[in-house]
Amino acid sequence: MDIKNLTRVAKAVLSANWESSYTVPSRTLYPHQWSWDSAFNAIGWAHLDPDAARTELETGLGAQWDDGRIPHIAFNPEVDPDAYFPGPALWSAYDRARDGRATSGIVQPPVHAAAALRISEITGPDPRTLAWLERIYPQLCTWHDYLRDNRTAPGRELVSILHPWESGMDNSPLWDVPLARVDTGLARALDYQRRDLDNADSADRPTDDDYDRYISLVLDYRHGYYDDALMLKASEFVVECPLFNSALAWSELALAQIAELVGAERRPHLIAAAQLTAAIAETLFDAELGICVGYDVRAQQQIPAVTTAGLAPLLLRGIDRPIVETLLATARGRFGLGTTAPGLPSTPYDDESFDANRYWRGPTWVSINWLLIQGLAVQGETMLAESLRQTTLRLAVDAGMYEYFNPVSGEGRGSASFSWTAALALDLR
Ligand code: 2M8
Numbered sequence: 001m002d003i004k005n006l007t008r009v010a011k012a013v014l015s016a017n018w019e020s021s022y023t024v025p026s027r028t029l030y031p032h033q034w035s036w037d038s039a040f041n042a043i044g045w046a047h048l049d050p051d052a053a054r055t056e057l058e059t060g061l062g063a064q065w066d067d068g069r070i071p072h073i074a075f076n077p078e079v080d081p082d083a084y085f086p087g088p089a090l091w092s093a094y095d096r097a098r099d100g101r102a103t104s105g106i107v108q109p110p111v112h113a114a115a116a117l118r119i120s121e122i123t124g125p126d127p128r129t130l131a132w133l134e135r136i137y138p139q140l141c142t143w144h145d146y147l148r149d150n151r152t153a154p155g156r157e158l159v160s161i162l163h164p165w166e167s168g169m170d171n172s173p174l175w176d177v178p179l180a181r182v183d184t185g186l187a188r189a190l191d192y193q194r195r196d197l198d199n200a201d202s203a204d205r206p207t208d209d210d211y212d213r214y215i216s217l218v219l220d221y222r223h224g225y226y227d228d229a230l231m232l233k234a235s236e237f238v239v240e241c242p243l244f245n246s247a248l249a250w251s252e253l254a255l256a257q258i259a260e261l262v263g264a265e266r267r268p269h270l271i272a273a274a275q276l277t278a279a280i281a282e283t284l285f286d287a288e289l290g291i292c293v294g295y296d297v298r299a300q301q302q303i304p305a306v307t308t309a310g311l312a313p314l315l316l317r318g319i320d321r322p323i324v325e326t327l328l329a330t331a332r333g334r335f336g337l338g339t340t341a342p343g344l345p346s347t348p349y350d351d352e353s354f355d356a357n358r359y360w361r362g363p364t365w366v367s368i369n370w371l372l373i374q375g376l377a378v379q380g381e382t383m384l385a386e387s388l389r390q391t392t393l394r395l396a397v398d399a400g401m402y403e404y405f406n407p408v409s410g411e412g413r414g415s416a417s418f419s420w421t422a423a424l425a426l427d428l429r
Contacts (some may be wrong), residue, residue, distance in 0.1 A: 003397050006425060011048055013401045013422035014041065018052070019060040019076060023423075026403065026415035028199040028217075031083050032072040035060055036108040036168055037420050039115035040367055044423020046122040052133045057112065061139045062099035068146030071096075071103035072165060085195040088214065092222055105226040106163045106218070109244050110147060111371075113140045113251035117151040117258055128301050134262045140255060147248060148272070150228040152296045157279035159248060160297055162231045163217050167241045168367075169360040170214075171206040172346065173305045173353035174241070174294045181211050181236040181298070187215035204357050204413055232297075239303070242284045242292040246312035247371075249276035253317070277318040284313075285323055290330040305353070306334065308346050308368050310359070314375030324379050331372075331384075338387050342410035343395055344369055349407070356406045357413055363404035368391055370424040391429050396425040 017023045022033045022042040030037075038060040045053035063074035074097060088094065089100035097103045116136060118219040122130045123387040151159040161167055164175040164403075192215060196205055206214070217237055232238055235354045249272075256269035284292040286302060291310035294303040311327050313319050331337035334348035343364025347354045355361040376385035395405045395412075401421045402412030 003136045003393065003429075006393070006397055006399065006429060008427045010044065010396075010422035013417045014044055014048065014385075014419060014426075016417060017419045022073050023419045024055045024076075025419050026417065029084075029196060029403075029415045031079045031231065032076050033060060033063070034108070035063075035070050035072045035074075036111050036367075040370070040420040041423045043115055043122070044419075044426040046119040047426045050110035050119075050123040050126065050129065053123070055130065055306065056177075057116060058136060059354065061112070061136055061143075063103050064139055065096045065102050065103075065141065066098070067150065068142040069107055070107075070110075070143050072106050072108040073104040073193070074099075075102045077101070083195065085192065086218055087259055090192075090215070090218060090222075091333065093226070095228075099205065104218075106166050107161075108166060108245040109168050110143060110251050111247050112143065113258065114247070114254040116140065117254040118262070119259075122427075128262065133258055135282050137255075137258055137262050137264060140251075140258070144248065144252065144255065144272070151232075153232045153238055153336075154383075156297065156306055157275065158245045158283065160232065160238045161216065161241050161244055162221060162228070162235060162237060164237070165214065167239075167244055167309065167347065169243065169307070169309055170204065171210055171358070172307050172360045173351075174303055174306070174307050174309060175237075175239065176353070177303055178237045178239055178296050178298065179210065182213040182216055184212035184216050186219040187212040190219070200280055200348050201357075204359055206359060210332040211237070236298055238297040240284065240295040240297065241309060242280065242294065243312040244285070244369075245276055245280055246315050248293075249280065249318075250274045250315040250374075252276065260347075273316070274318055275311075279314045280316070281319060281323055284310075285326075287326070290326045290334075292327070306330070306351060308335065308344060308372070311335075311372055312375065314372060314379055316375075317378050328379075328381065328384070336407075338384050338389070341407065343407035344388065344392065345373065345407035356408050360405070362407060363413060364392075364403050364407045366396065366421045366424050373428070393428055394427060396421055396427070401425070 025037045042053045042056040075088045091104045094102045095107045147159045252269045252273035254267040259266045284322045399412035403414030403418040
């Protein structure tokens with residue numbers, strides 16, 4: 001594929017994955033609606049069909065629960081419930097979503113408000129977009145309120161994730177320490193069958209042991225009827241993730257702009273963003289490692305793992321310049337930013353946990369690169385942003401619209417015809 005064909009191929013991928021009101025991430029591996037995928041996919045659609053973009057994001061918000069959470073998966077009732085594991089039966093959340101779809105009970109990074117703003121920038125002054133922003137603004141606010149009110153552990157300022165899948169970076173080395181404490185008994189008693197290995201190479205995917213821990217955490221949360229206070233108090237996995245919190249602060253800044261467009265108050269969003277930004281700098285920045293890390297709430301200590309999640313605070317214009325300089329030095333020195341390396345690896349090339357093909361432990365992801373390109377632009381680093389834009393597009397052009405890429409060879413891995421790769425490549429053209 002050459003760059004001229006990129007638009008055509010990306011459009012074909014999004015169209016083939018379109019499912020009446022949203023885009024599935026992949027027809028094989030992920031045949032339902034995923035929350036943060038949909039936000040990214042909608043950005044791609046904004047370049048092709050603004051109606052589809054607005055519909056996609058709004059459909060995702062339709063699965064919102066009464067407590068404000070936006071579940072990470074909304075299941076398609078037409079698809080075989082066993083096509084993806086864990087499916088609707090394991091989550092047992094059949095009557096929570098406002099639109100009546102069965103859902104999961106966990107969440108994903110809150111990039112939705114930022115995506116809505118980006119879509120409104122792409123579609124320009126279209127009255128249908130303004131009406132749409134007016135409709136979704138209250139839902140975006142209650143989503144953020146849910147995270148702040150229900151997911152801030154007592155005495156803490158940042159929001160916590162309760163499952164590695166909530167980070168979107170499922171088996172990142174950032175989660176190894178807290179995940180190792182999770183008892184696997186509940187999952188082993190279930191005798192379940194993984195479905196991801198039907199469609200992907202097992203050397204690329206999380207291990208069986210990791211899967212037992214993921215499923216045990218799901219069962220624990222479900223047995224407590226998805227009560228966050230219970231999990232914050234008792235679960236072994238309560239973690240402040242640098243990407244999740246940066247996405248929330250960044251989306252609060254976007255909500256401030258949306259508020260202005262719909263005639264609401266900007267101030268509460270600006271204050272929320274400033275508070276989160278200060279807390280990220282204070283509690284997640286590790287000067288010795290030169291990056292932001294996770295915070296393990298149960299163990300009351302930082303998790304010293306270097307990953308691209310730790311570069312996400314670049315999205316925030318309120319982060320102090322010395323921290324920005326340090327993040328940039330790490331991105332250049334350990335992740336190859338600004339070089340001609342095929343990709344920005346999810347874990348540095350020289351790290352002991354680096355694995356070029358295994359899912360979130362080394363491969364390059366277009367979604368993360370796209371977020372970092374936005375962050376570099378926020379920090380005024382236009383040359384670095386342009387360099388990452390070009391290497392990211394080159395991956396998609398040379399290898400195709402894969403789910404992720406080997407950061408050494410540039411080879412496409414995981415699912416082919418992957419929606420967010422196509423969508424964000426369209427936005428980066
Ligand atoms: C991956 O996560 C799902 C669980 O949500 C899985 O491994 O089964 C991650 O890459 C996640 O970030 C993504 O949203 C999802 C669908 O693309 O797949």
